[in-house]
Amino acid sequence: MTIEIERAGEVLVLSPVGRLDSNNAGEAEKTILGKIAEGEMKIVFDFGRLDYISSAGLRVMLMAAKRLKQGGGKMVLCAMRDHIREVFEISGFLSILTVCPTRDEALTQVG
Amino acid sequence: MAELALSLNNDLAEIHRLAERVEGFCEEAGLPMKTVFSLNLALDELLTNTMTYGGAKTILVRIGLAPGRLSVVLDDDGIPFDPFHEAAEPDLDLGLDERPIGGLGVHFVKKMMTTTAYARQGDHNIVTLTMDLPA
Numbered sequence: 486m487t488i489e490i491e492r493a494g495e496v497l498v499l500s501p502v503g504r505l506d507s508n509n510a511g512e513a514e515k516t517i518l519g520k521i522a523e524g525e526m527k528i529v530f531d532f533g534r535l536d537y538i539s540s541a542g543l544r545v546m547l548m549a550a551k552r553l554k555q556g557g558g559k560m561v562l563c564a565m566r567d568h569i570r571e572v573f574e575i576s577g578f579l580s581i582l583t584v585c586p587t588r589d590e591a592l593t594q595v596g
Numbered sequence: 597m598a599e600l601a602l603s604l605n606n607d608l609a610e611i612h613r614l615a616e617r618v619e620g621f622c623e624e625a626g627l628p629m630k631t632v633f634s635l636n637l638a639l640d641e642l643l644t645n646t647m648t649y650g651g652a653k654t655i656l657v658r659i660g661l662a663p664g665r666l667s668v669v670l671d672d673d674g675i676p677f678d679p680f681h682e683a684a685e686p687d688l689d690l691g692l693d694e695r696p697i698g699g700l701g702v703h704f705v706k707k708m709m710t711t712t713a714y715a716r717q718g719d720h721n722i723v724t725l726t727m728d729l730p731a
Contacts, residue, residue: 507644508608537615537633539640540700547697554692568633575707576700577688 488516493529496595498588500531505542514545518552526558529591533564543576550582559583563591598625598661603654606647611640614657625661631729634708635659635666641701642670642679642723650674650721668725677721678714680706 486503497520505513520528528549532538546562553560563585565573573579585591600621604610615636622632639657646652652674660667683702690696705725706712713724 504612506608506611506640507648508612537636539637539644540698540704541644543700544698547692547695550692551697568630572637572704575704577686577690577695581690581692581695 486513488513490520493592496527496529496592497525498529498531498592500534501542502534504537505535505545506537506539507541510541510545513542514548517545517549521549521552521556521558526553526556527595528553528558528560529588529595530560530562531564531588531591532562532566532569533588535566535569538569538572540576543572543578546582547578559595561585561591561595563588600657600659602657604643604657605654606652608644608647611643611647614639614643618659621659621661627661627666627729631666631727635668635727638705638708638725639668639670641704645677645679645701646670646672646674646721650677652721664729664731666727666729668723668727670721670723670725672721673719674721676716678716679723680712680714 486501486505486509489500491498550560561583583594585594602614602617618636619632646655652672656671658669679702686699686703709725710728711726715722
């Protein structure tokens with residue numbers, strides 16, 4: 486897995502590519518929480534090229550959401566493929582995280 | 597009945613190797629991608645626990661395909677651990693602040709599989725899963 490990092494004004498767009506699982510969740514956690522620690526307040530996660538996520542990956546997303554909220558920041562997820570979305574759904578995460586169909590909508594939503 | 601059997605070392609990178617073999621096995625059998633994904637997720641969650649906490653040296657994975665049903669046996673030589681009774685059920689209705697980090701893996705397995713069972717046989721943990729396939 487790699488995480489592509491782009492900037493759109495105040496918003497940081499992070500795109501994990503490939504698999505986000507127990508084998509690389511530690512690395513992803515370091516990258517993502519590192520960005521939040523550096524002061525990023527608005528993060529969009531573009532999952533368009535994420536092939537696979539397990540509970541280890543969801544754990545990282547939940548940690549990021551909590552950190553951002555504590556610091557007054559915000560994150561929005563977007564472009565999830567159906568099988569990825571299903572994992573978020575059975576986790577109950579669709580009701581606690583903001584999810585948009587497209588990156589454009591996510592950028593608007595994260596403000 | 598088609599069968600896939602694979603022996604894994606205690607290394608998280610082995611889970612991806614297994615996933616690729618499972619994908620090939622299921623594709624050959626004409627199973628839908630959604631089934632393959634669910635099966636691989638369940639295997640990943642259980643094997644991650646076994647490898648991270650169980651101290652197993654080797655884990656044997658056997659997947660059998662009969663008409664209408666997939667069956668899985670995971671056999672490891674780690675410490676005794678019943679994933680289906682010792683893991684707490686997550687509360688899916690909690691808000692973002694209250695929601696604890698972790699505890700979702702076994703929940704996924706129960707959601708994805710039709711039946712789950714555990715037995716301790718000698719020095720081995722035996723986890724048995726079945727998944728009814730869409731007609």
